Amino acid sequence: MAAVQETIDQVKAIDVDQYKYGFVTDIESELAPKGLNEDIVAYISAKKDEPEWMLNWRLEAFRRWKTMEEPTWARVDYPKIDFEDLHYYAAPKKREGPKSLDEVDPEILDTYKKLGIPLSEQEILAGVAPENRVAVDAVFDSVSVATTFKEELAKAGVIFCPISEAIREHPELVQKYLGSVVPVSDNFYATLNSAVFSDGSFVYIPPGVRCPMELSTYFRINEPNTGQFERTLIIADKGSYVSYLEGCTAPQRDENQLHAAVVELVALEDAQIKYSTVQNWYPGDADGKGGIYNFVTKRGDCREKNSKISWTQVETGSAITWKYPSCILRGDNSQGEFYSIAISNGHQQIDSGTKMIHLGKNTSSRIISKGISAGVSQNTYRGQVSAHRKASNARNFTQCDSLLIGDKCGAHTVPYIESKNSTAVFEHEATTSKISDDQMFYCQARGLDDEEAVALIVNGFVRDVIQQLPMEFAVEAQKLISISLEGSVG
Amino acid sequence: MLEIKNLHAEVDGNKILRGIDLVVRPGEIHAIMGPNGSGKSTLSYVLAGKDDYEITEGTITYNGVDWSEMSAHERAAAGMFLAFQYPIEIPGVATMTFLKTALNAQRKARGEDEISTPDFMKLVREKSKALNVTPEMLRRPLNVGFSGGEKKRAEILQMSLLEPTLCVLDETDSGLDIDALRVVSEGVNQLRSPDRSMIVITHYQRLLDHIVPDVVHVLSKGKIVKTGGKELALELEKNGYAEYVDEEAA
Numbered sequence: 118m119a120a121v122q123e124t125i126d127q128v129k130a131i132d133v134d135q136y137k138y139g140f141v142t143d144i145e146s147e148l149a150p151k152g153l154n155e156d157i158v159a160y161i162s163a164k165k166d167e168p169e170w171m172l173n174w175r176l177e178a179f180r181r182w183k184t185m186e187e188p189t190w191a192r193v194d195y196p197k198i199d200f201e202d203l204h205y206y207a208a209p210k211k212r213e214g215p216k217s218l219d220e221v222d223p224e225i226l227d228t229y230k231k232l233g234i235p236l237s238e239q240e241i242l243a244g245v246a247p248e249n250r251v252a253v254d255a256v257f258d259s260v261s262v263a264t265t266f267k268e269e270l271a272k273a274g275v276i277f278c279p280i281s282e283a284i285r286e287h288p289e290l291v292q293k294y295l296g297s298v299v300p301v302s303d304n305f306y307a308t309l310n311s312a313v314f315s316d317g318s319f320v321y322i323p324p325g326v327r328c329p330m331e332l333s334t335y336f337r338i339n340e341p342n343t344g345q346f347e348r349t350l351i352i353a354d355k356g357s358y359v360s361y362l363e364g365c366t367a368p369q370r371d372e373n374q375l376h377a378a379v380v381e382l383v384a385l386e387d388a389q390i391k392y393s394t395v396q397n398w399y400p401g402d403a404d405g406k407g408g409i410y411n412f413v414t415k416r417g418d419c420r421e422k423n424s425k426i427s428w429t430q431v432e433t434g435s436a437i438t439w440k441y442p443s444c445i446l447r448g449d450n451s452q453g454e455f456y457s458i459a460i461s462n463g464h465q466q467i468d469s470g471t472k473m474i475h476l477g478k479n480t481s482s483r484i485i486s487k488g489i490s491a492g493v494s495q496n497t498y499r500g501q502v503s504a505h506r507k508a509s510n511a512r513n514f515t516q517c518d519s520l521l522i523g524d525k526c527g528a529h530t531v532p533y534i535e536s537k538n539s540t541a542v543f544e545h546e547a548t549t550s551k552i553s554d555d556q557m558f559y560c561q562a563r564g565l566d567d568e569e570a571v572a573l574i575v576n577g578f579v580r581d582v583i584q585q586l587p588m589e590f591a592v593e594a595q596k597l598i599s600i601s602l603e604g605s606v607g
Numbered sequence: 608m609l610e611i612k613n614l615h616a617e618v619d620g621n622k623i624l625r626g627i628d629l630v631v632r633p634g635e636i637h638a639i640m641g642p643n644g645s646g647k648s649t650l651s652y653v654l655a656g657k658d659d660y661e662i663t664e665g666t667i668t669y670n671g672v673d674w675s676e677m678s679a680h681e682r683a684a685a686g687m688f689l690a691f692q693y694p695i696e697i698p699g700v701a702t703m704t705f706l707k708t709a710l711n712a713q714r715k716a717r718g719e720d721e722i723s724t725p726d727f728m729k730l731v732r733e734k735s736k737a738l739n740v741t742p743e744m745l746r747r748p749l750n751v752g753f754s755g756g757e758k759k760r761a762e763i764l765q766m767s768l769l770e771p772t773l774c775v776l777d778e779t780d781s782g783l784d785i786d787a788l789r790v791v792s793e794g795v796n797q798l799r800s801p802d803r804s805m806i807v808i809t810h811y812q813r814l815l816d817h818i819v820p821d822v823v824h825v826l827s828k829g830k831i832v833k834t835g836g837k838e839l840a841l842e843l844e845k846n847g848y849a850e851y852v853d854e855e856a857a
């Protein structure tokens with residue numbers, strides 16, 4: 118134990134807050150009054166210039182939400198959230214949804230620059246080969262502030278825009294698909310999101326189109342006491358392909374902030390969606406003060422045959438994470454994948470996992486989960502794999518590995534497996550390990566200091582998942598893993 | 608120059624080293640032989656700076672610097688290298704990645720720049736070829752599923768890349784087939800230089816035919832009980848340790 122204990126002590130001694138995205142942007146905002154009622158819902162809808170059907174959809178969700186209770190089954194512990202003490206809408210003042218980059222407040226552009234996300238197309242073009250370009254939609258508090266490469270994508274027939282814009286300009290698509298994967302009444306947070314979501318991204322890939330670049334959304338919470346409720350809807354029409362990346366950061370604040378997003382993916386026949394997330398919301402300080410409460414519903418529907426949806430996530434931030442990106446394998450021969458790295462440090466609590474619901478014939482799914490716990494954190498993998506009566510030849514492989522650093526943290530695995538079809542074959546493997554003193558010493562004897570040794574061993578532990586990430590993201594993720602273990606262990 | 612004076616060390620309260628005196632000058636190779644459990648590996652761990660191996664008496668100085676307060680990675684940067692008797696598996700970390708990380712960590716500690724990727728690749732290709740380490744092995748996670756001999760060759764590859772000035776080889780010959788023994792010995796001999804000190808721990812005279820030592824020590828029950836020239840190893844091979852072990856007990 119000695120080497121590892123020493124690592125922990127050393128890391129503890131370092132100034133704990135290494136969260137480098139913790140700055141606040143000083144900008145005037147337009148805020149909805151605190152609290153939630155039908156007027157606020159109508160206010161948000163009016164701000165977005167929404168058609169009546171959308172307002173009605175929201176109101177229905179709101180009425181539904183009033184009858185629901187906060188779920189308590191997850192292994193997370195936090196003081197009751199006062200939903201009346203939040204702002205449900207915050208927007209950078211002056212303009213309502215800028216039309217071009219020139220209209221975006223320079224302070225905000227600056228914020229994204231600091232985060233390492235250039236929004237100007239020229240800047241992006243300057244440094245990258247064409248095939249490595251990434252189109253970005255940046256969401257700042259409740260509003261999408263800039264979407265890049267729109268024209269070029271439009272040429273390919275791809276729609277990539279803020280969802281508020283899609284509601285106005287592509288109502289037929291939104292009406293057809295919104296809520297078709299995560300129904301309005303799905304769960305407490307999803308229903309709340311349905312009532313008050315302010316912005317998010319919308320993607321439509323037409324039949325047979327391979328999206329010419331990676332699409333990406335960066336979410337940034339800036340305003341205090343504000344909930345962020347984004348809504349993302351991605352539709353891959355027959356035979357299309359898209360890879361989508363999502364990144365998140367927030368300032369360092371003493372109060373907890375609520376983030377309750379909903380992501381819906383729809384893959385039609387032969388289509389493929391790859392969705393990658395690097396979630397790095399502010400995790401709170403060394404004493405567990407502050408941080409984001411992240412209650413997210415993400416679900417993909419392999420609606421037609423031969424479709425495929427892959428979720429890859431790197432979760433390092435948030436005080437509390439409640440998140441289960443799932444796949445409904447409805448189409449015959451459809452495939453679902455879930456690759457996850459979840460790192461909890463300090464006082465963080467993570468309850469995350471996936472659901473693979475096999476409905477169609479010959480459907481297969483694969484789950485690789487790597488949980489790393491350090492400090493006094495709690496890290497739970499919760500996974501459900503089920504086969505419907507008609508899901509003949511359903512296959513699942515689950516590998517669920519936990520790594521503990523120190524002896525004050527916890528790792529938990531909660532698998533639910535349910536098969537109503539005798540031809541289904543589900544395999545589940547789970548391991549729990551510690552970084553051994555011998556491994557630490559071996560690395561140290563080669564010249565690595567304690568932190569370098571931990572980072573190397575952990576990066577080895579998560580390698581299977583890192584390999585699933587798009588190149589540039591993989592490098593970022595590896596750095597992020599090192600930083601998050603550096604800063605808040607102990 | 609390595610100077611060990613009256614070194615006593617214990618692990619978990621067990622006294623294992625009981626007063627070792629040893630001086631190894633630059634350019635010298637010292638062999639340490641001795642029965643199982645006599646403390647050879649313990650000495651190598653104490654030299655490398657493993658936690659839990661506590662020096663209760665005596666000193667270790669290297670090039671005039673007292674090593675008692677220096678951690679393992681600092682000693683590595685100062686030139687220490689231990690080829691492990693039982694190399695440790697690092698799952699998921701490609702051997703190549705490990706080598707680069709180690710090399711750069713040491714360069715950083717010495718205030719040097721990181722090695723460029725092309726330079727590194729060239730270096731690794733050159734060194735691994737000499738040791739019969741295949742590119743395929745370099746892609747595999749370090750030591751995971753390596754055969755006993757492959758592990759030992761990977762250790763020597765690390766040594767030749769890191770170019771330490773104080774090399775401790777703990778039973779590097781065990782588990783090697785005849786050809787591998789020759790290849791590894793050649794690798795070690797290549798590193799033989801007037802600036803480098805080596806301590807070679809072994810049970811077999813055979814290795815010392817290839818790596819010819821200047822001095823041979825016999826370690827028994829945590830003490831050096833006999834020191835001689837290379838002919839001492841031959842004698843031990845013939846007569847075993849009984850004489851020295853008994854002598855010590857008497």
Ligand SMILES: Nc1ncnc2c1ncn2[C@@H]1O[C@H](COP(=O)(O)OP(=O)(O)OP(=O)(O)O)[C@@H](O)[C@H]1O
Nearest residue numbers: 618619621623641642643644645646647648649650
């Ligand atoms: N952690 C420990 N706790 C108690 N005893 C230990 C511990 N580590 C080593 N020892 C004991 O110390 C003694 C010396 O061990 P060491 O590994 O140094 O021997 P060695 O000379 O290298 O033997 P071999 O030739 O078998 O490799 C042995 O009796 C061993 O059991």
Ligand SMILES: [Mg+2]
Nearest residue numbers: 647648649692
């Ligand atoms: Mg030994």
